Amino acid sequence: MAAFQPLVFSGVQPTGNLHLGNYLGAIRRWVALQADYPCLFCVVDLHAITVWQEPADLERQIREVTAAFIASGIDASKHILFNQSRVPEHAELAWIFNCIARLGWMNRMTQFKDKAGKDRENASLGLLAYPSLMAADILAYRATLVPVGEDQKQHLELTRDIAAKFNHDFSERIEAKGLGHPIAMGDETVQGFFPLTDPLIEGPATRVMSLKDGSKKMSKSDPSDLSRINLTDDADTIARKIRKAKTDPDALPSEAAGLAGRPEADNLVGIYAALADRPKTDILAEFGGRPFSEFKPALANLAVEKLSPIADEMRRILDDPAEIDRTLRDGADRARAIASRTLADVKSIVGLLNG
Ligand code: TYM
Secondary structure (H helix, E strand, C coil): CCCCCCCEEEEECCCCCCEHHHHHHHHHHHHHHCCCCCEEEEECHHHHCCCCCCHHHHHHHHHHHHHHHHHHCCCCCCCEEEEHHHCCHHHHHHHHHHCCCCHHHHHCCHHHHHHHCCCHHHCCHHHHHHHHHHHHHHHCCCCCEEECCHHHHHHHHHHHHHHHHHHHHCHHHHHHCCCCEEEEECCEEEEECCCCCEEECCCCCCCCECCCCCCCECCCCCCCHHHCCECCCCHHHHHHHHHCCCCCCCCCCCCHHHHCCCHHHHHHHHHHHHHHCCCHHHHHHHHCCCCHHHHHHHHHHHHHHHHHHHHHHHHHHHCCHHHHHHHHHHHHHHHHHHHHHHHHHHHHHHCCCCC
16 A cells, blocks of 8 residues: 555644744744645644633633634635534544553653643543543644644653554554555564655744743643733733843844853744744844843834734634634534544454444
């Protein structure tokens, strides 16, 4: 059989305000990938409920994230945009993967440890199984490319481990049924039903840090709203947050080496570079030697210029929730047509009578 077709899959949880990290680390890069690959973009609502969500907030946030995708430039007519729970094959495949993945693999996940905190006994079972559902999201479509921020790297390694173990455990069935595709493993080529997905973690903003602490990533769950720029912030709020962002007393360096040991400066330069779509070295060549009192207003202007049109468009889209729901339903129908074929093959490989 031929090699796997290149296909992009990625997702965002509808758990709160989308911020600049989500935008620069993920969504904006998805927009660019649409020109080169067929893409699926997913609002991962089943992942969201691994921790408590107020039902009414969850409904609103699913629509908000969908609006943010569309406002950022995701084309739901050319590609597939949907919410996860509308395609039951994700949860079904995740169950099968729960039986492939080992408990030890899950216990090593740093996001589980962070989210479960000290009271691990009280974390939901879903939170532990979270990466297995993520593997199902990706592999239900046998997606080969997954653009994400740095914090998802370990989850994507686990996705590869699950795919590799499935391919290995069922290799004879996969071959007998003629369902394998070639996968290059070093010098060897093996046959597999699932691809070993490549993470796409690239660019100057794969890990956008908190505006208040350059050692912590920008996050929806940070109690301080000043730590992040939300996609829905207005121009004054964006400017105020950048003005109040933590920095050090020195001027900006003119070369990248000068950012070593200066996490806050590094972060702001990275944000500027990503928003301007220019390399960091370029930004340093322009601003090197100048104080933050000059750099911050330039950054605020750029952020407002790039983000306000998205916020305006989001508001416009959110005025018509029925249209958002139609888009999600249509995307789910198209996603399901692919995922249900994968699942039928998986069942026949595993030996689950289904016909
Ligand atoms: P989530 O919802 O936490 O984040 C969505 C995307 O935003 C990226 N991101 C960041 N990038 C740079 N800097 C930051 N500070 C920052 N914070 C978040 C994340 O890396 C992610 O790409 N488990 C995933 C959702 C998911 C998924 C999937 C992703 C579920 N199934 C399948 C890809 C493929 C998550 O919680 O993302």
